[in-house]
Amino acid sequence: MTIQTIKDQLNSSERPIAKSFHTGEHFKVLLFGFKKGMKLDDHTAHHPTKLLVLEGEVIYHQSKKDVRMKQFDEIDIPAEMEHSVAALEDSLVLLTQG
Numbered sequence: 001m002t003i004q005t006i007k008d009q010l011n012s013s014e015r016p017i018a019k020s021f022h023t024g025e026h027f028k029v030l031l032f033g034f035k036k037g038m039k040l041d042d043h044t045a046h047h048p049t050k051l052l053v054l055e056g057e058v059i060y061h062q063s064k065k066d067v068r069m070k071q072f073d074e075i076d077i078p079a080e081m082e083h084s085v086a087a088l089e090d091s092l093v094l095l096t097q098g
Contacts, residue, residue, distance in 0.1 A: 003092065006092065007033060010033045013035070016085075017032065018031070024098075028097045029095070031095075032093045033091070033092050034058065036089045039084060042084045044083070045077060045097060049077040050095065051069075051075050052093065053092075055071060055092040056090050057088040058085050058093065061086070
């Protein structure tokens with residue numbers, strides 16, 4: 001029900017919605033939902049992360065490069081690397097950290 005909860009909450013949100021999907025001793029899996037035009041501003045992760053687009057299309061920005069990502073595209077995000085994600089259309093992404 002995590003994905004449906006995110007989609008329901010997006011109806012009344014002006015910011016991306018994040019939910020923990022699964023957590024273990026050395027890893028974390030997160031889901032983020034975006035409406036078209038929403039952006040997750042510049043931030044860093046303290047652990048290596050993989051971003052996977054489940055639905056929609058986003059722009060991943062890191063260190064002067066933009067990567068347009070569509071459904072099922074994935075990218076590795078190094079630890080402590082500043083990056084941002086912006087939705088080109090309603091989107092759902094999965095992040096694994098650790």
